[in-house]
Amino acid sequence: MASVTYDHVVKRYTADVTVVKDFNVEIKDKEFMVLVGPSGCGKSTALRMLAGLEAITEGQIRIGDRVVNNVAPKDRDIAMVFQSYALYPHMSVYDNMAFPLQMAKMPKSEIEKRVKNASRILGLDNFLKRKPRALSGGQRQRVALGRAIVRSPKVFLLDEPLSNLDAKLRGQTRIELQKLHRDLETTFIYVTHDQVEAMTMGDRIAIMNAGILQQVGTPGEIYDHPANLFVAGFIGSPTMNFVPVTTSDSTAKASGFDVKLPKSVPAGKGTLGFRPETLTDRVGDNASLDMKVDVVERLGSDQFLYGQVGGDAVTARVDPKLKVEPGDTVKLGLDTRSLHLFDAETEQALI
Amino acid sequence: MDFSVLLSDIPTLLVVILGVPAVLVGYIVGAELLVRRLPDKNRPQVRPWIWVGPALAMVALFLFIPAIATLIQSFEDNHGTFIGFQNYATQLAGFPSGGVWIAIRNSIIIWLILYMILVLTFGLIMAVLFDRVQYETLVKSLIFMPMAISSVASGVIWKFMYWYQPIGAPQTGTLNAVVTFFHHDPVAWLQDQWPNGLAILNNLALITVATWGLTGFSMVILSAALKGIPGELLEAARVDGAGEITIFRRVIFPLMMPTIVVVGTTLVIFAIKVFDVPYVMTNGNFNTDVLALRMYNLLYLSHNNAAAAAVAIVLLIAVVPVLIFNLRQFRAVEARR
Amino acid sequence: MSVATAGRLESTAAAGSLPWIAQKIQRSLLHIAVILLTLVWVIPTLGLLVSSFRPAAQIITTGWWTALSPPLQFTLQNYQDMLSQSNMGTAIFNSFMVSIPSTVIPVTVAAFAAFAFAWMKFPGRDWIFLAFVGLLAVPLQLTFVPVLTFFVSHGIVPDNLINLGLPPWIGLWLAHAGYGLPFSTYLLANFFRALPSDLFESAEIDGAGTLTVFFRIVLPLSVPALASLIIFQFLWVWNDLLVALIYVGGAQEVAPLTVSLANLTNSLGQGYQLLTAAAFFSMVIPLAVFLSLQRYFVRGILAGSVKG
Numbered sequence: 004m005a006s007v008t009y010d011h012v013v014k015r016y017t018a019d020v021t022v023v024k025d026f027n028v029e030i031k032d033k034e035f036m037v038l039v040g041p042s043g044c045g046k047s048t049a050l051r052m053l054a055g056l057e058a059i060t061e062g063q064i065r066i067g068d069r070v071v072n073n074v075a076p077k078d079r080d081i082a083m084v085f086q087s088y089a090l091y092p093h094m095s096v097y098d099n100m101a102f103p104l105q106m107a108k109m110p111k112s113e114i115e116k117r118v119k120n121a122s123r124i125l126g127l128d129n130f131l132k133r134k135p136r137a138l139s140g141g142q143r144q145r146v147a148l149g150r151a152i153v154r155s156p157k158v159f160l161l162d163e164p165l166s167n168l169d170a171k172l173r174g175q176t177r178i179e180l181q182k183l184h185r186d187l188e189t190t191f192i193y194v195t196h197d198q199v200e201a202m203t204m205g206d207r208i209a210i211m212n213a214g215i216l217q218q219v220g221t222p223g224e225i226y227d228h229p230a231n232l233f234v235a236g237f238i239g240s241p242t243m244n245f246v247p248v249t250t251s252d253s254t255a256k257a258s259g260f261d262v263k264l265p266k267s268v269p270a271g272k273g274t275l276g277f278r279p280e281t282l283t284d285r286v287g288d289n290a291s292l293d294m295k296v297d298v299v300e301r302l303g304s305d306q307f308l309y310g311q312v313g314g315d316a317v318t319a320r321v322d323p324k325l326k327v328e329p330g331d332t333v334k335l336g337l338d339t340r341s342l343h344l345f346d347a348e349t350e351q352a353l354i
Numbered sequence: 355m356d357f358s359v360l361l362s363d364i365p366t367l368l369v370v371i372l373g374v375p376a377v378l379v380g381y382i383v384g385a386e387l388l389v390r391r392l393p394d395k396n397r398p399q400v401r402p403w404i405w406v407g408p409a410l411a412m413v414a415l416f417l418f419i420p421a422i423a424t425l426i427q428s429f430e431d432n433h434g435t436f437i438g439f440q441n442y443a444t445q446l447a448g449f450p451s452g453g454v455w456i457a458i459r460n461s462i463i464i465w466l467i468l469y470m471i472l473v474l475t476f477g478l479i480m481a482v483l484f485d486r487v488q489y490e491t492l493v494k495s496l497i498f499m500p501m502a503i504s505s506v507a508s509g510v511i512w513k514f515m516y517w518y519q520p521i522g523a524p525q526t527g528t529l530n531a532v533v534t535f536f537h538h539d540p541v542a543w544l545q546d547q548w549p550n551g552l553a554i555l556n557n558l559a560l561i562t563v564a565t566w567g568l569t570g571f572s573m574v575i576l577s578a579a580l581k582g583i584p585g586e587l588l589e590a591a592r593v594d595g596a597g598e599i600t601i602f603r604r605v606i607f608p609l610m611m612p613t614i615v616v617v618g619t620t621l622v623i624f625a626i627k628v629f630d631v632p633y634v635m636t637n638g639n640f641n642t643d644v645l646a647l648r649m650y651n652l653l654y655l656s657h658n659n660a661a662a663a664a665v666a667i668v669l670l671i672a673v674v675p676v677l678i679f680n681l682r683q684f685r686a687v688e689a690r691r
Numbered sequence: 692m693s694v695a696t697a698g699r700l701e702s703t704a705a706a707g708s709l710p711w712i713a714q715k716i717q718r719s720l721l722h723i724a725v726i727l728l729t730l731v732w733v734i735p736t737l738g739l740l741v742s743s744f745r746p747a748a749q750i751i752t753t754g755w756w757t758a759l760s761p762p763l764q765f766t767l768q769n770y771q772d773m774l775s776q777s778n779m780g781t782a783i784f785n786s787f788m789v790s791i792p793s794t795v796i797p798v799t800v801a802a803f804a805a806f807a808f809a810w811m812k813f814p815g816r817d818w819i820f821l822a823f824v825g826l827l828a829v830p831l832q833l834t835f836v837p838v839l840t841f842f843v844s845h846g847i848v849p850d851n852l853i854n855l856g857l858p859p860w861i862g863l864w865l866a867h868a869g870y871g872l873p874f875s876t877y878l879l880a881n882f883f884r885a886l887p888s889d890l891f892e893s894a895e896i897d898g899a900g901t902l903t904v905f906f907r908i909v910l911p912l913s914v915p916a917l918a919s920l921i922i923f924q925f926l927w928v929w930n931d932l933l934v935a936l937i938y939v940g941g942a943q944e945v946a947p948l949t950v951s952l953a954n955l956t957n958s959l960g961q962g963y964q965l966l967t968a969a970a971f972f973s974m975v976i977p978l979a980v981f982l983s984l985q986r987y988f989v990r991g992i993l994a995g996s997v998k999g
Contacts, residue, residue, distance in 0.1 A: 073705035077595035089590035093608045106595035374792045378799045402813035409804035416869025417826045420834035493729045502981035503974045504930035506952045510970040511739045526754050666832045677828040
């Protein structure tokens with residue numbers, strides 16, 4: 004049980020290839036931290052540096068108070084679940100889970116106790132003698148988890164463990180992983196490219212893009228107060244609407260509408276951001292938009308309208324009972340309390 | 355040398371190079387046109403046989419029927435009269451040093467065991483070591499090169515390696531130069547009957563030549579098997595706390611075992627059938643005779659076709675069980691992929 | 692990610708620390724072992740190469756390594772003598788005349804048969820295929836006597852063929868073709884079978900006939916497998932000694948390089964310098980083929996490591 008600190012960590016392969024740039028994050032003990040970002044953003048590399056599978060070019064990584072830069076993986080007291088599970092195909096489930104304990108030269112009775120315990124928690128009791136190829140994907144993943152659990156490590160590292168499972172299994176396993184985290188009371192560091200997993204599982208989320216940490220915060224914070232354009236667009240489905248605007252004082256002018264901003268901003272160009280659910284058919288006295296509807300998606304519990312406001316593409320989530328057809332023009336109200344404005348150049352959030 | 359001979363035969367070469375494929379393609383096109391004349395439903399019945407026909411005919415003519423004919427001939431004398439197992443009796447008489455026994459001992463014990471162990475061990479060591487250096491491709495090519503040359507050329511190369519000059523004269527053979535450097539007397543590698551007339555040393559000298567030639571083969575296959583092990587598996591093992599040697603012992607080696615068995619059994623088959631190296635270097639003398647060479651000599655020196663046939667059958671009996679095992683293992687490896 | 696990259700694990704040890712030193716020593720030992728092994732493997736060939744450029748008198752009196760330090764006395768005499776005093780020049784031509792048809796015939800015939808085995812249905816198909824592969828077990832020695840008898844009784848011998856104005860190697864071509872068929876068919880059938888069946892189905896819908904499918908879809912897609920097979924078979928035949936000895940014998944005009952070289956080895960009293968040059972002469976083509984097309988050769992081996 005320990006905290007993990009990344010202190011100005013950099014990973015560079017050659018002079019012009021820097022995969023992780025000045026990564027700083029503090030992960031609290033017992034926390035479930037999700038590292039999320041698009042492919043190639045450096046999240047897996049960051050995880051592997053923590054595991055000791057990649058050398059650290061600059062900076063420090065600490066587990067608890069201990070600097071682990073030069074410590075071999077096996078001495079870091081961590082356990083890792085690989086994306087492909089990395090089970091030893093020629094060993095039984097029992098032997099797979101016992102292997103790390105044998106490496107630690109634990110007495111046989113202790114090994115048996117721990118393996119049986121993990122097996123019970125994960126529901127693998129009936130599979131102990133089987134080889135990995137006789138198991139389903141979900142079962143293999145549990146064995147991989149079991150191999151990590153038996154070590155009672157200070158930190159669990161998980162590298163996209165759900166991506167090889169089908170959609171239904173993924174949902175179930177998400178819930179099981181969260182329960183596991185609660186029961187084990189250990190720090191979990193979880194890497195994924197799926198923002199849904201990030202939002203649902205993490206105590207906190209760290210979003211990365213192109214090697215740079217974009218924002219760290221709870222799911223709520225990230226959703227409601229994205230720090231920049233990237234984060235705003237990455238989290239949330241359907242994606243936030245982005246409309247180029249010209250600002251002056253407290254007004255933003257888009258090509259199809261004007262809106263009053265909650266606070267005053269420097270004049271210039273920017274990007275206005277608002278989530279589809281902040282549009283409503285009850286206009287009120289807020290900003291109003293006239294949307295020409297192109298496509299209507301009815302999902303029973305939701306209704307999405309895709310269309311144009313002025314010259315900009317906009318998505319709206321409206322009451323499913325609203326009667327709209329493609330080609331109609333609807334008047335929608337925009338809740339100005341949930342507006343975001345991003346600087347045209349730096350893409351940082353101004354509101 | 356008269357190069358004009360070559361020039362006048364270039365037309366022949368061209369005729370052959372172009373003519374042969376033309377004939378074959380003409381066959382298949384012509385046959386297909388004939389098939390098209392048939393009613394629709396007969397076509398898929400006749401067509402396959404046209405495509406498989408030439409191959410079937412050739413293997414029947416050159417492999418299947420001759421094999422059976424040889425089997426029959428081994429039971430006859432050189433005039434075609436049936437004599438039962440007499441050929442075998444003659445050949446197998448004189449145990450342990452008469453007849454075909456020396457060849458059997460050399461092929462089935464000495465060559466089989468030593469050749470297989472040497473080629474496998476070197477191949478495995480090289481596959482594992484070379485995998486860890488950046489210039490892997492270069493060194494692998496160098497090790498692999500002897501495979502491109504004929505056994506005859508290998509024989510010549512090693513003839514010079516093994517060259518023996520009498521004690522006192524400067525050694526021209528590389529091995530004897532090394533040996534005398536360490537103040538030992540030069541060794542007549544190809545004739546020496548060490549230990550005590552068992553003739554293991556000179557057989558080993560021949561086996562070394564064959565090993566040198568074929569290790570590239572085993573290295574390539576074992577290397578492919580090694581690289582087929584997912585890297586994440588090794589990382590998981592490292593995170594689990596295993597040291598490099600433990601990883602080799604408990605993860606890499608067991609996972610390579612099926613391929614090792616396939617290569618090993620293939621080598622056994624090669625060992626039993628070896629001909630070129632003994633023929634070129636010693637012609638079977640000095641107790642280096644092997645089954646294939648003995649059969650050849652019976653055929654061409656003694657003109658004893660029937661006896662040659664018997665020896666060929668002995669060869670077959672030695673090879674078949676290994677081949678069956680080999681094919682089964684190969685299937686298992688393929689299925690696992 | 693392959694073992695290769697995991698094998699070269701990045702070190703996490705701090706520079707100057709004990710584990711770091713241990714790792715550096717390990718790396719050095721590794722390099723030494725690799726280089727030593729490679730050197731041992733290369734020296735035999737190197738020795739012969741150097742010897743082939745040395746004056747005859749020196750070859751028999753001093754070791755080849757002495758030629759590497761001054762005074763450097765290299766000569767082309769051995770090569771010139773070899774070409775003029777032995778029949779190696781004719782032999783290389785013969786090798787081409789033997790190897791090319793002995794490669795073209797089995798590969799073509801095997802391609803036809805493999806196509807049928809892979810994509811046509813006919814009674815007994817699987818059993819016949821199994822028998823084909825099983826024939827890989829037959830040691831060639833088993834076939835020599837009957838085939839030779841057959842050839843002799845039908846006049847398919849070099850002397851007779853020459854009298855008829857035909858190439859004297861016809862028997863050898865057919866024999867090599869027959870011997871090479873099991874492996875070739877096995878290799879190609881496996882490859883053809885692995886082609887996606889959608890290709891054939893859409894070709895059928897497009898109205899392509901069997902010949903079109905074979906020549907314009909299957910063959911072009913099989914170029915890597917065909918290349919590997921061709922190179923493999925070519926080198927096998929080029930380097931073959933036994934089969935050539937049996938079916939063509941050692942007569943100068945018809946013998947390929949391997950047979951000529953073998954004769955030279957067995958017959959030379961004093962002229963060992965010729966042997967050095969002759970050996971290298973016989974190696975030039977296969978080495979050239981091998982070095983330029985190594986990839987395909989290796990692939991051929993990996994595809995079917997069972998060539999009895």
